[in-house]
Amino acid sequence: MKTEDKKTLNISNLVLEKIDSGKIKMRPRWKFLADKIGLEFSLVCVLLSGVFVSSLIMYYWQINELEYYFGFGYAGIKHVLSSLPYELFITVVLLIVFLNFLIKKMEWGYKRSWSVWTGVLLGVMVLSSGGLLAVRAHEQFEQSSIVNDNPVIDNFFHQRLRNISNNAVYGKISAVKNDEVDVIENKIDKNLKNQNVQSSSTEVYTIKPEKLKINSQQKKFEVGEEIKIMGKRDRDGKFNAWGVKVIKQKKDEKAKDMKESRDDNKNKK
Numbered sequence: 001m002k003t004e005d006k007k008t009l010n011i012s013n014l015v016l017e018k019i020d021s022g023k024i025k026m027r028p029r030w031k032f033l034a035d036k037i038g039l040e041f042s043l044v045c046v047l048l049s050g051v052f053v054s055s056l057i058m059y060y061w062q063i064n065e066l067e068y069y070f071g072f073g074y075a076g077i078k079h080v081l082s083s084l085p086y087e088l089f090i091t092v093v094l095l096i097v098f099l100n101f102l103i104k105k106m107e108w109g110y111k112r113s114w115s116v117w118t119g120v121l122l123g124v125m126v127l128s129s130g131g132l133l134a135v136r137a138h139e140q141f142e143q144s145s146i147v148n149d150n151p152v153i154d155n156f157f158h159q160r161l162r163n164i165s166n167n168a169v170y171g172k173i174s175a176v177k178n179d180e181v182d183v184i185e186n187k188i189d190k191n192l193k194n195q196n197v198q199s200s201s202t203e204v205y206t207i208k209p210e211k212l213k214i215n216s217q218q219k220k221f222e223v224g225e226e227i228k229i230m231g232k233r234d235r236d237g238k239f240n241a242w243g244v245k246v247i248k249q250k251k252d253e254k255a256k257d258m259k260e261s262r263d264d265n266k267n268k269k
Contacts, residue, residue, distance in 0.1 A: 043102045050095040050121065055129035056161065057088050059138045064164035068228065068245045072213050075242065079230070083164050096121050169205055169229040169239065170247070173221055181207050181221050183229065205229065205239065213243040221246075 060066075069076035100117050103109035109117070132138065145153035158166070171183040183205045207229060209221065221227070226248035231241035 039102065039105055043099065043106070046095055046099050046102065047121070047124070050092060050099065051125050051128040051132075053088055053091050053095065054125040055132045055138065057085075057092070058126075058129045058133055060085060060088070060161050062133065063162060065228075066164070069164075069230065069243075071245070072230070072243050075213055076230075079232075079242075080164070085160055085163075092125070167230075167232045167239075169231070169241075171205065171227060171229070173223050173225045173227060174204065176221055176223055179208055179210060181209055183207065183227065186226075205241075207241055207244065209244065212241055214245075 066080055069080050072079075096118055099121055100114050103117050104114075142154075142157045145157065169183070169185055171185040173181055174184045175182040185203045185205060225246055228245045228247050229239075229241045230243040230245070231239050233239050
């Protein structure tokens with residue numbers, strides 16, 4: 001008998017002796033199945049949680065219209081960074097780390113590196129989050145929390161996720177004076193914003209454009225234009241504006257600006 005065969009036989013005998021003596025106990029098959037099912041169930045639950053949290057980040061971008069703020073350069077970026085819900089970003093990172101840990105315990109998980117699985121997980125989260133936004137799942141969830149009078153969820157959406165849009169004023173220019181512009185606010189129902197449900201308001205804001213950052217190519221404001229005023233409310237409720245974005249120009253003025261822009265391009269050529 002070969003030496004290797006003798007070693008294998010000795011090990012087998014040793015294991016059998018320990019089983020007989022009770023030092024090693026056989027584990028029932030159902031426990032292996034239970035562990036496998038539990039691991040797979042945990043993986044699915046954590047992945048769904050990651051998709052939901054990452055979708056909240058994308059929803060945050062959508063409802064606060066962050067693309068407008070980046071157009072203001074450093075001032076806009078600073079405003080966004082000071083308002084971001086960082087707890088959501090931290091949660092996504094922790095969930096991805098935990099998902100990698102669970103995947104590595106799966107039979108097929110060890111075949112790929114952490115970086116590969118992290119990329120795959122991010123891709124799944126982004127695509128799934130986009131799908132949730134497409135079907136307006138967050139709006140429905142937010143509305144259900146209001147209808148069912150759930151103050152915890154409602155406060156989270158209204159105060160944490162809408163913290164930037166709550167500090168902005170949408171309105172139409174009613175008068176243009178020498179150095180001041182009067183704006184009649186169009187109050188947008190924060191919970192029905194994406195359904196274009198608006199109610200008129202008699203509240204008038206007076207701004208001084210020369211003291212604000214203006215994200216627009218036009219040189220002056222016109223009566224009837226719809227604008228978004230960026231700012232922040234203090235503890236007394238006073239609104240302090242720092243920037244203005246033209247949302248909708250008057251049709252004739254917009255056509256004039258487009259014509260001037262085309263003429264400028266021709267002159268450059």
